[in-house]
């Protein structure tokens with residue numbers, strides 16, 4: 001079953017927006033378009049329910065119920081309990097708070113593992129635990145390919161390691177890391193696992209329960225939703241870590257690590273992400289029930305479409321000798337987040353692409369450590385071309401033609 005791209009694009013008002021016509025969007029890893037289900041719920045919240053939620057009057061009851069609905073339905077899609085999912089202002093904020101919890105939890109002499117493949121959000125806050133006498137071990141990428149080798153992790157693990165942090169997929173390397181395998185290795189060594197799923201989730205909401213990490217983070221604004229950071233905290237770890245919220249909220253798992261007051265409207269509107277995924281599943285003849293089964297069906301549909309569109313782009317870039325394609329050239333191994341090192345500043349090239357109707361960016365994308373290890377000057381950065389399942393074949397062709405003109 002192939003993805004019905006017309007149906008998909010019909011769910012995103014941006015594709016009908018006159019001011020965006022003729023422009024192909026290739027900076028989706030920075031933030032995706034928003035689906036109409038989310039926009040409609042956001043509008044309804046602001047027009048009909050913008051009152052303090054969880055109070056005994058109808059508008060408030062509806063507001064609170066919609067916030068609960070968002071957590072319940074998205075958690076079900078990810079194969080976890082409802083209270084194991086919480087909403088924070090962003091993934092960066094969520095990891096910062098988590099690092100504070102681990103700061104209190106870990107003892108001097110204990111160790112954590114971080115990578116140099118991550119976006120700074122899932123490495124910088126953890127590295128600062130060194131201030132408390134925590135040993136920070138760096139799991140390093142291959143400087144040629146950007147690959148993160150699980151065999152190298154094995155040599156870093158011992159009984160001192162309490163936490164392993166890594167990305168499901170880096171926002172510049174694009175390679176999909178084997179979360180289940182890495183989690184199993186880490187758990188066998190007695191360490192907890194924190195996965196940054198920000199660059200992966202837009203390509204198919206994962207079943208976190210099956211993948212197995214203790215913490216899984218992603219950002220709704222890159223996954224067709226509002227500007228929120230979603231955080232899965234599995235109960236066993238969540239109850240061990242010290243509460244970071246008001247003391248009287250300590251017994252509520254989904255409040256323990258989100259001390260900021262939530263943005264009620266955006267939390268409620270996140271239910272639209274579940275609506276969208278269910279609509280895709282139903283339209284394509286997916287399973288008749290089961291949120292996780294529908295999400296898994298949609299995940300595979302999205303991936304198949306993306307892989308098909310991605311391979312010609314990778315082939316075209318691999319064939320050139322004036323640039324370096326970062327990450328795998330086999331589309332099946334990666335997300336459609338393609339970074340190119342040009343040996344010159346990338347931002348001006350992105351500006352040239354804009355003249356050809358391509359919206360893309362150049363820079364370090366906060367993956368400074370990864371670029372540095374790959375031998376790329378962060379101030380030159382990479383040209384990043386990222387798309388999702390709603391991208392059409394014509395847009396990819398437009399991109400390849402535009403690249404031929406500007407490179």
Ligand SMILES: Cc1ncc(COP(=O)(O)O)c(C=O)c1O
Nearest residue numbers: 090091092119121171198199219
């Ligand atoms: C891989 C990755 N992790 C984390 C983040 C940070 O997410 P947020 O903007 O929600 O803080 C980003 C943002 O670009 C990202 O690409």
